[in-house]
Amino acid sequence: MATHIESLCDSGKLRERWTRVRQADPESMTSRSTTGEEPSGADLHAGSPAIETRALTKHFGERTALDGVDLHVPRGSAFGFLGPNGAGKTTMIRTLLGLTHASSGEMHLLGRPVPAERAQALTRVGAIVEEPRFHMYLTGRQNLRLVAAVRGPEADALIEPALARVGLADRAGEKVKSYSMGMRQRLGVARCLLADPLLLILDEPTNGLDPGGIQEFREMVRAMVEQEGRTVFISSHLLDEVERTCDAAAIVDRGRVVTQGPIAELAEGGTRHELILGVDDPGRALGTLQGSPLVIEAHASDEGLRVVLAGGPETAAQVNAALVQAGLGVMRLEPVRHSLEQRFLEITARLDAPAEGADAPHEEVPS
Amino acid sequence: MTAIALRMTGADLLKLRRKRWLVLLSLFLTLGILAIVYLVTVIQHASAPSNHGPAGGVEHFGDGVRVLSLIFGPLAAILIGIEAGAGDTATGVFRDLVVTGRSRVALFASRVPAALLLCWTVMVAGFVLVLVASNVFASGLPTPGAALIFNSLGFILLATGVVCVVAVGFASLTTSRAGAIVTLIAWQIVASPLLSSIGSLGSARRLILSQAIGHFSPVSTEGRHGTTVAMSTGTALIVMIGWLLIFLMLGAWRTAEMDA
Numbered sequence: 001m002a003t004h005i006e007s008l009c010d011s012g013k014l015r016e017r018w019t020r021v022r023q024a025d026p027e028s029m030t031s032r033s034t035t036g037e038e039p040s041g042a043d044l045h046a047g048s049p050a051i052e053t054r055a056l057t058k059h060f061g062e063r064t065a066l067d068g069v070d071l072h073v074p075r076g077s078a079f080g081f082l083g084p085n086g087a088g089k090t091t092m093i094r095t096l097l098g099l100t101h102a103s104s105g106e107m108h109l110l111g112r113p114v115p116a117e118r119a120q121a122l123t124r125v126g127a128i129v130e131e132p133r134f135h136m137y138l139t140g141r142q143n144l145r146l147v148a149a150v151r152g153p154e155a156d157a158l159i160e161p162a163l164a165r166v167g168l169a170d171r172a173g174e175k176v177k178s179y180s181m182g183m184r185q186r187l188g189v190a191r192c193l194l195a196d197p198l199l200l201i202l203d204e205p206t207n208g209l210d211p212g213g214i215q216e217f218r219e220m221v222r223a224m225v226e227q228e229g230r231t232v233f234i235s236s237h238l239l240d241e242v243e244r245t246c247d248a249a250a251i252v253d254r255g256r257v258v259t260q261g262p263i264a265e266l267a268e269g270g271t272r273h274e275l276i277l278g279v280d281d282p283g284r285a286l287g288t289l290q291g292s293p294l295v296i297e298a299h300a301s302d303e304g305l306r307v308v309l310a311g312g313p314e315t316a317a318q319v320n321a322a323l324v325q326a327g328l329g330v331m332r333l334e335p336v337r338h339s340l341e342q343r344f345l346e347i348t349a350r351l352d353a354p355a356e357g358a359d360a361p362h363e364e365v366p367s
Numbered sequence: 368m369t370a371i372a373l374r375m376t377g378a379d380l381l382k383l384r385r386k387r388w389l390v391l392l393s394l395f396l397t398l399g400i401l402a403i404v405y406l407v408t409v410i411q412h413a414s415a416p417s418n419h420g421p422a423g424g425v426e427h428f429g430d431g432v433r434v435l436s437l438i439f440g441p442l443a444a445i446l447i448g449i450e451a452g453a454g455d456t457a458t459g460v461f462r463d464l465v466v467t468g469r470s471r472v473a474l475f476a477s478r479v480p481a482a483l484l485l486c487w488t489v490m491v492a493g494f495v496l497v498l499v500a501s502n503v504f505a506s507g508l509p510t511p512g513a514a515l516i517f518n519s520l521g522f523i524l525l526a527t528g529v530v531c532v533v534a535v536g537f538a539s540l541t542t543s544r545a546g547a548i549v550t551l552i553a554w555q556i557v558a559s560p561l562l563s564s565i566g567s568l569g570s571a572r573r574l575i576l577s578q579a580i581g582h583f584s585p586v587s588t589e590g591r592h593g594t595t596v597a598m599s600t601g602t603a604l605i606v607m608i609g610w611l612l613i614f615l616m617l618g619a620w621r622t623a624e625m626d627a
Contacts, residue, residue, distance in 0.1 A: 097466045099627040122468025129466070133459030138385055146460075149378035150467045150474070152371060191463065 048111030050075045050199045050231035051096065056105035058088075058095050058255075065091040067255040068105070073233055073248075075198070078225045080242030080249035080263070081235040082344065088255040089235040090130060093203050097127055110198055123151075126192025127201040131208075132184055136177035140168055140187050143176060147191050155194040162193035166220070181208035189220070200224065200232045206241055218245045239341040243267070249340070251347055258347050267338040273313050277305040278332030279323060288326045294319050304332060372477060375469075379481030382454060389450050393443040393485075397493030400439050401431055405500045412506070423501045424508030425515070429586035431497030432519045435490055436526040437581060441555055444486045444527040448534025449547045451482035452618060456542040462627040475622040478535050479615070486531040490523050518585035526580045529607055530555070533576065536614030540621045563594045572596040579606035 051073035058066040065088050073079045083089050094100045096107055098118045107114040112121035134143045141159065148155035163169045166186040176184065185205060192200050206214045222245070224230040236242050242249050243263055250260035259266060279285040282305055289298040289307055294315050297308040309315040316333060323330050384390060408422035421427075434440065455461040455474075464474055502510050511519070538547040559577045562568060572578060578596045582603035598606075 094626070099462055099465055119468040119470065122466060125466065125468070127463075127466045129462055133463065135382060135385075135454075135458055135460060137387070138382070142381060142385070146378045146382065147463060147467065149374040150464050150469045153374070195467070 048075075048108065049073055050079075050110060051233060052106075052108040053096075054106040056092075056095065056107060057103045058091055058100070059103045065255050066095065066102075066105075069252075069255070069257050071250055071257055071260065073231065075231050076225065076229050077247040078221050078232045078234065078245055080246035081233060081252060082239060082242050082249050082340075083235075083237060083252035085237055087237075087252045089237075089252060090203055091255075092252070093127070093129055093201055093233075093235055097122070097125070097129065097201065099129065122195075124195055124198040125201065126189075126195045126197035126199075127203075128185075128188040128192060128205060129201075129203050131204075132188025132191065134176040134184065134187065137175060139173050139175055140179065140183075140190075141172040143187065144172075144191055144194060148194050151194055158194050158196060162190040165193060166190045167216075182210065182213040185209060185213070185217070197230060200230060201235075202232065203235045204237070205234060206236070206238065214241070221245050239344050243340040251344060253347070263340060267340045267343050273309040273311075273315070274336035274338075275307045275309065275316055275319065276301075276303050276332065276334045276336055277307055277319075277323075277330065279305065280329035280331065284326070285323060285328050288323060288328070289319070292319070292322055294322060306336070372473070375473065375477035376480045376484075379451060379477050380484055383447065383451055383481055383485045386450060386454075389446060390485075390489075393447055393489045394492070396439040396443040396446075397435060397489050398496055401434060401493055401496050401500075404430075404434070405496075405504065409504055412504075421504050421506035421508055423504030423506065423510065425501070425511050426508070427504070428497060428501035428511045428515070428519070431501065432494075432523060432586050433584075435493045435497065436519075436523045436584065437577065440490055440493065440523060440527045441530040441577075442552060443489055444531035445534045445551045445555060446548065447486045447489070448482050448531040449538040449544055449551065451478040451485075452535040452538025453542055453544045453547060456539075457544050465627045471623040472619050475539055475619045478539070479532055482531050482535050483528055486527055487524055490527050491520075494520055494523055515585060522583055522585050525583060529576070529580060529611060533610055533614045536611075536616075536618030539618030540614070542621070542625065560594070563596060570596075570598075573598045573602055574606055576606065576610045579603040579610075 049072050051071060053069050053071045056066055056069040056071070057064070067088075069088075069092065071092075081089055081092065091100070095102050096109060096114065098115050101115075109118075109121040110124060112118075114121055134140075135146070138146070141163065144159045144162065145156075148159055160169065163172045166189050168183060168186055168190060171179070171183065176187065179187065185208065189200075189202075189205075192202075206217055209217060218241075221232050221234070224232055225247070234242065234246060246263055248260070248262045249266055251258045251266065277285065282300060285305055286298055286300060289295045289305070294310055295307055296310050299306055307319065309319065311318075313335070316335065320330055320333055405422050408419065408427070411419035412421050455464060461474075465471060498511070498516060534547070534551055537551060538544065541547045541550075555577070559575050563572050563575055563578055565572070572594075573596055575596070579598070579602070581595060582598055582600065
């Protein structure tokens, strides 16, 4: 039971972490600060979010691909940009990186306004847009040399460490055309690392990866965030992947950010905490709980008693105590884990419900 | 050139010289075809000396220079220029270069010297073959002097260099390798000679690039490579510079403005 209560409290930890990363402690969030090197120009804006957009809009002719997007990606987190195919995820990334022009709105990357200071901002940004592309007739190492030549002399020294980091050191002398999709994805990440990036922007990074490759990728992202203090922005339509990899996410649909916040809170739909209870006398327990100020709502379900807590995850212990004091035997106390998928489907279903052309609802998740 | 520009040019050159089909085809169009011509001529001369002259000497040196500067050399220059201009876009690597934050104009600019370096390397190899053959197979005929040799080398580099740079700009503008190859080769081997031969076009034919380039030839092109349109050196220079500037500017503009 203790384990269940601890896991319930995880969402509280996540909230703390969210708050912490939003405050963006420069000492812990920049990769170069761990090496003792002097910060580059981009580091000078270390207190700012990794990505910030305001009313960002992009039109392709009469079609609106991005519709007033407000996005806030804190530093030092893995941030998921989640949405169905055609929601505007890749357009958002392409606009942020200057691959296409925004129609209106403001963007900041690592604290620098884009496109005004795009060149300086991108010196510490690594990105894979759509799928990583290479000159197939060149080796993996030669492909990295091409990009290192464009980035600057300091990138040369990062080629071998980057290849080792993604596990391609032994195959770097082979032509890319002989690489599997997974190896190309890893080479793409190695190419990003040539920037010693404070921010990595990865567009559908697990496309084409086998389960083992996905697991490796997930571990690599977590290590980049937790050990190296980098920010990783992952666009994906795979809810499970974002849920497992990211600390926070934004859900985007039809060019709009519908909601954003920590994963746990997105899944919960705010700060709602639920329990499944197994007790020796469900009827009496239901009576006890329905009159308790600790509980908003309680009802019987196939799994047991389903209880919506009035407070945070710590309230679970108080509910347990109340039941024990009432002379009930508690056999099971399990937090209900909402999946992001459930939440995502709820949101997108709600967006489908209004009449065509009606404004989509926007949600705010407390942070 | 700054250090970063040199590095970028080196990277672009790496892309070009590692493209095996490009290097082999360019060498075939220059060295290969010349080698075949010399081989056939040597065999003909050996089998029937009274009917076929030696493969060397000044006259065949001139033929070799024309092949390199006005016929097959420009084709090789077009292929190299187009690969340099559209290679990154065609493979999708261009966007990965753009996200480094490096100026797009700088990315375009580094293609030009890289293409010229490969183009001129190939041309020099072809020229060395022409020079060696014109001396080795002279069989007593007069051989080219130093002035003609240097003027010819300069002309080959000028002629192929201009075409190569125009090809870089054109390919960067169209971003399509196949389209650019078809268009420029058709222009070079069909449209240019055809337009040059239409007398009613009058002095407008001076605007044709191959005519302006041909003006600087140290070996006679009269009657050897289609119609020759007379023009002053100043006009020829202006026409060449105009072609270069227009296509460099268009290529740079497109590279800077297009969605990557």
